[in-house]
Amino acid sequence: MRWGVVVFPGSNDDRDALRVAERQLGDQAVALWHKDRDLRGADVVLLPGGFSYGDYLRCGAMASCSPVMDAVRAHAAAGGLVLGICNGFQVLCEAGLLPGALVRNRSLSFICDLVTVRVETIDTPFTEGCHPGELLALPIKHGEGCWVADEDTLAALERQSRIVFRYVDRAGRVTPEACPNGAVGNVAGVCSEGRNVVGLMPHPEHAVERQIGYNTEDGLKLFRSAQAWLRRARGPEAGGPALVPGP
Amino acid sequence: MPGVLARVYVTPKRGILDPQGKAVQHSLHALGFPEVGDVRVGKYIELRLREVGKDAAAERVREMCERLLANGVIEDFRVELAEDGR
Numbered sequence: 001m002r003w004g005v006v007v008f009p010g011s012n013d014d015r016d017a018l019r020v021a022e023r024q025l026g027d028q029a030v031a032l033w034h035k036d037r038d039l040r041g042a043d044v045v046l047l048p049g050g051f052s053y054g055d056y057l058r059c060g061a062m063a064s065c066s067p068v069m070d071a072v073r074a075h076a077a078a079g080g081l082v083l084g085i086c087n088g089f090q091v092l093c094e095a096g097l098l099p100g101a102l103v104r105n106r107s108l109s110f111i112c113d114l115v116t117v118r119v120e121t122i123d124t125p126f127t128e129g130c131h132p133g134e135l136l137a138l139p140i141k142h143g144e145g146c147w148v149a150d151e152d153t154l155a156a157l158e159r160q161s162r163i164v165f166r167y168v169d170r171a172g173r174v175t176p177e178a179c180p181n182g183a184v185g186n187v188a189g190v191c192s193e194g195r196n197v198v199g200l201m202p203h204p205e206h207a208v209e210r211q212i213g214y215n216t217e218d219g220l221k222l223f224r225s226a227q228a229w230l231r232r233a234r235g236p237e238a239g240g241p242a243l244v245p246g247p
Numbered sequence: 248m249p250g251v252l253a254r255v256y257v258t259p260k261r262g263i264l265d266p267q268g269k270a271v272q273h274s275l276h277a278l279g280f281p282e283v284g285d286v287r288v289g290k291y292i293e294l295r296l297r298e299v300g301k302d303a304a305a306e307r308v309r310e311m312c313e314r315l316l317a318n319g320v321i322e323d324f325r326v327e328l329a330e331d332g333r
Contacts, residue, residue, distance in 0.1 A: 057290075057315070057316070058318055061318070065315060093320075101321045106264065106266050108266050146264075148320070182266075
């Protein structure tokens, strides 16, 4: 199957995302330019981290208006899988594909750290391979990662189990101290009503090889989940390349 | 037809935490302005519109605010329109 990674001017985690798809998953990966009008046959679209358009106006605001986003919207509306990481999450919120908004961290500091998130629902293509309540160690690096929404929106998301990840302490407890950026309800990630669009501030694509960074490969679980989901959705004979380990 | 100068003020919504405003408030207190209460930091955007009347401009600028200039989840906006003689 094929992963499409959108590259906006200022994206900087696109290579890591492409690398996960090719090396860790053994899938095809294609970079999509922000001016592209189609997704070049991508089965799953990934909006990577970075500083698209220099974070002008608001993080993700300009990117949400770029030509490729019409194709992403159509893909999402048809039930296609979309994952937004960090700046990609901001873009999806700005595009109205995910609820809420991401504002300046409460501390006003840019934070680069390893955090623990709890999987709040396994009813999404990106988390179905996790256990309910599973704790994942994932890195964050953002200045504007404080997710906010009004009370009604938050209540509706809780009711519909659309909060996908929460920041927790190492024992899995939701505490104010465990929330790095001040996000409402410790929310680290949410999904769309159709559950096929997921966004999160932490970086699963930076947590796929133990040798690199924080000695965690918990991020792989999200990618493997989506891969398994897509294989199932496409049926056995559609196949796609067999799962082969990277070189 | 002369143009219109639109002045757009974008501010954080009431109830949305504004850590920037808080930091500015603290700094002003430190500088000896204890009378400063709530501070909200927003954006000011100036748009010059060509060949458009004020009524039409009001509608267009409102749409621009809703679609791009402000994020309704976290921000309010206010628009002032003036004839642009330039």
